[in-house]
Amino acid sequence: MLRIISYITYVILLFIAQNLCAQAAQEKDSSEIRTRERVLKAIDEEKERVVREEKSRLKKEVEFIRELETKGEITKEEAQNRKEEKARRTALNIENKLAVLENKRALVERGEEKGWEYLRGATLGIGIGSNYDGNGSRLIGIQFENVRKDKKYDRRTYSNIVVALGFNNALIEGESLNDSPYKTGGSRFFELGWQWKTRILKNSNAVRVSYGLSFQSNGLKPESNQYFEKEGEITRLKTYPYDLKKSKFRQDNLVVPVFFEFGPSKRTDYDDYFRYSTRKKINVGIGGYAGINLTSRQKLKYTSEGRTSREKIKDDYNTNNFVYGLAAYAGIGGSSLYLKYDLNPVFKSPNIKQNNISLGLRFEL
Template sequence: MNSITRLVACLVIALAFTTVQAQETKVDSTKTSANHLKIESLKDLKINIENEERDFLKSEIAAINQRLDDGKITAAEAENLKKEAAKNRALNIENRLAIIDNKIELLKRNDDTYSVEDGEEYGYVLRIGSGEEDKESFVYFGEKSNDKPRKYDRRTTTNVVFALGFNNALIEGQSLSDSPYKIANSDFYELGYAWKTRIFEDSNFWRLKYGFSFQWNKFEMKDNNYLVNTDGEISLQEFPSDLNKSKFRTTNLVFPMHIEFGPSKKIEKDNYFRYSTHKKLKVGLGGYAGLNIGSMQKLKYKDDGDRIKNKQRGGYEVNEFVYGLSGYVALGEIALYVKYDLNPIFKNQVVDQNNISVGIRFDMD
């Protein structure tokens, strides 16, 4: 019995040893598999780095060739610039690949409790431990590359448009001083977005400016008057009680286009050039067309001691199609701005009246 007992004990010990060894092998296999995926990803990143730097070099050489074709540099200067660009890109590849190689060595040497996060090309995020109590520390090895070459020539620029000023109406047979709308209290606002494109290849004197804008044209009536729609005909009539305020507003969505002209300064760098109109005289002439998207009359008055505020939207037979002429003159960042609607404000009105606005415009660069 003693020999049988010893035999059974030996078998149990051997089985336990085999199980432990299998578990350790499984753990090693899991570790190798997890880190292997990260290593393969980093190897792919090395290929991307090489391709990226080569693309950058192609862009730089294209810019140098453009300068050579334009006669801005000699053939010898172009050759030296190309050699310098090639040298810099080769060093970039060497340095960036060395960082990735270091990441790969870290992954090969350590298990999953010590990992390098992908996505930080120039730094390592090291995680120690496992579960919710993992601690992370960042070891910094340099800045991430944002070394994209500038576009050699940018013919189109963009601006936000904002304008404000006085608004009124030119009425057939009347001067502006005889307008039924208060000059000081009637105003306009404009907010939009504009593109400006250089028309000619080698000159920035002529530019095309175009975009879209929302325009709010406001009128405040004189002499206790307000607008009345009588069977589709719009006229000004006296309000039956004392008005504290009587205002009318139209809202338009328009698409302006101007020919802008004026001098500019050419700024030339090694890999790009730009034209600047900063602090230069700029003149824009053109027009706009669009749609009326709303109208409202607001009246404030007292009725039996109660303050009444009455807002009426629509119903004023405003012309749906809006079109007109506009222009500006700028010296610096602010322009004097004028716009005039060629369409009458209302479809049917006793006397034709057209909206006119004078103010300042902010979108000059």
């Protein structure tokens, strides 16, 4: 009896499996047909986009030529020749690009190629097996399709990471930097942020404005076995009762920097877009920053009775809650010399006025 039940169960499972496989095959064929229709429609839209963008680019180039003619930089005859040359080039671009798209469409219709690269949206599918081609892949039963993103003809804004580091000190009212009570080499600063950089002029990249959000950390290391002690509204340096191996005061700030950047750049024209590059070009930035003080803390490491101890003290130390200052940089490409100066004093009144000043290197990554 048990054997008969087993056979019946086996037959039922086999029947279910066959139905599932047949259904899966039908769904696969239907999915491929829908995807092919999407691709063909996307190729037709791409043909329209090519014509539209080529004509738009020609219009802008003709306007630029007219501006040159109006300013007297070129003659009327030269302007006409340039317009005709641009028109011939545009016509050839449209003809060649449409021919490529027509050939691609024919391959997709015959099932020789998938053409996923023309789809504007991402597609995720679940499947059995694995395969790879130039347009997408199926890995461990999951299929990914590429996403096509059109390049913007004129991209005026870019973004990147900014890292800066170097030496920090303080300018104290009534004293020179040579008389500073802080270690020159031991006092440092660090900055990490994200910036956007936008071209200001329409037909030139000579002037840019950059803006973003940055984390700043300014450190001061007192000399002569000293540390900061808060006594009411007053924060002053005092001699520590034990032998200090390390004394460091640190402020962490969150600021919004804004710079006007000047410098040459190289323009490169492509088929359907152009770009400016400042790689290996001199650039100078002038601006400032403003923000808030996040934390103020002091780290002490000292020796007492032959034992080494460490302390981390977090307090406001009468520091200013708002920070603001001036900054400038000059360099080549993404590397530059960086100088910044806090206009706000480190400590609130009635403390002696002292302002952070930093010099180091700045990198745009």
